[in-house]
Amino acid sequence: MTAATPEPAYRHSTTARAVLRSLVPVICPPEAIELGDAIVEHMALTLAGAPAVLRRGFAVGLVAYDLGALPRYARRARSLRGDRAERYYAWWERGPTKVHAQLARGINQLMSLSCYEQPQMMERLGYRPGPWITQVTERRLTVYRDDVRRQAAQILAPDPLRPGVRVKPERS
């Protein structure tokens, strides 16, 4: 009777993937750069749960970001590396318009989220919630076993809101 709940799927466009991959060294800490592919994949997973209108806006924004580099650098943003990639992103971040700044901020937020969702990054911070959950759960069930059982029983115990009133016979 156990079945998996499928997660909604989402795939970056070729452009979006290339742009995001190029931005990993700009946004993520140096120690995360080798995780670039996983970070970009995780961003797709996150976007899958977001409203369609946000996904579409994000994808369109990345195309604009990609093409917006052409007048300045004679190449697309996805091909920029090092200082040029940094300067171009910073230009969007400062925001010639609010929309530029919002997109840059949105990319930063989503990529930072996905960066620190990588197990290696959490491990670097010493963040290990899994074992902690196991430890405190066991402790609770040991130290407070009787109270926990009492509460579970209380949840189901008869306690009618209007004593003596039962609007229909007991159903089987």
Next chain:
Amino acid sequence: MVAGKPALIEGAAPRNVFTRRDHHGDSVLDADVVVIGSGAGGATMAAELAEAGFDVIVLEEGSYYQTRDFTADTSAMVRQLYRDGGVTMAIGNPPILYQEGRAVGGSTVINGGMSWRTPDKVLARWDHEIGLAGIARELEPYFERVERRIHVATMDREVIGNDNLLLKKGADAKGWKVIDNLRNQAHCAGSNRCAFGCPTGAKQSALVSYIPRALHYGARVYADVHVEHITRQGARATGVIGRVAGSGHRITVRAKLVVAACGAIHTPSLLVRSGFRSPSGQLGHNLSMHPNVKVVAIFDEDVTGWKGTHQAFQVREFQDQGLLFAAVNLPPSLLAMSFPHRGAALGELMAQYDRMVLAGMLCEDTATGRVRTIKGRPQAFYQLAAADAANLKRGTVLLSELLFAAGAKRIFMPFHNSAELHGPDEARALLDRDIPASGWEVVTVHMMGTARMGNDRSAAVTSAFGMVHDTERLMVADASLFPTPIGVNPMETIMALSTRAAGYVIDNASKFLS
């Protein structure tokens, strides 16, 4: 394509819980009462009516999960348990990010579990200004009942983490009133995962309290069902029509009473798209949001805020001015996305994760927004009032002073382009600085007021018991009912109002069952 790997596993559902896998075609069901939504309002209503003998069906848009499904995978929990992956937004300046639960148990599955009665001053206002005469006295036994059911209590001392202790230390140093938080928990284990589904079962969300109780007394819960509209004959609600997620199978429920408990964003939209109108003109209006901001403080000492209970204390010194402070904790990923930093600077900052205290502030708002229904979907619009923005600024300054008094060395503020602060003088200097509304990063989980209750049908959408004026057999049972913001966490007020409304239905059973 990103693999659609399962993030959560649906456990074997108990008897009378039906998920998407149980539907093999369109279906028609009959019940005395159909409750739309399984959160604080819906689950409470379902349990009380089921125990009284009503045949109850609960429809929930989200899926059914059990405690064992809640893991340390933060982003998976957010995708599965939050509506739209947690990125729903009220349009305004600034836009306000709000979060709603979308699972059996509703937002009680992902809230912090704060369980406070409606403040006396709010109930007095509802009595005098809204015309809800005697409501404080009336609600008293219902608060007691709810608190017993969901085990409202203060924290066991040994699970209070360092982040909360530092918050209390700062409040004590300032001489400010700080109180033990009341939460619906049975010996909270201190996993600090409240917002991602309690993995220990200690938080007594509706999922582990009112829903099991409702099931025990015969209610049926249908998960994965999106209700498209309420059916009607004239002004009388007759049931609902919904669709099962995935398959799209149609589910029709014929009922003698329809209870909308979808929250303050979705309830008004459901009523509007079902063709109901309120002569008051207030349906969807009067949206309050309790704007919420957070500051991040870095200490020299180890904090490790993820070990310990969530919000063990509340600073109540400024409650009369609409401000509450508490220490919260976020996993690294969600904290990282709140910083404007990037690259090496982000790495250096996040390396201090275990020395950070994240403190949040709730602001009782004076502005009201609106929920509009656009192409059948709700969209919230909310404009932060200048007075509330000023209160937010003052509150962040006060909160910063508290954290510096506790020993913080650096503090990051919740607005764009803000330099970090290194002392209380720098914090106070912010009071003279103009912070444009667009600069604030505001979030909320408290949406209220869009189907306000009151006995005056020209000013309120529903009666004092939630019966929608000028309709028959249609009830609202969620935070939509609040005539005003309440200035504290709303869950217990929702549950108490819902219990009271259930009593009204039981007392008038012959009318509803005819």
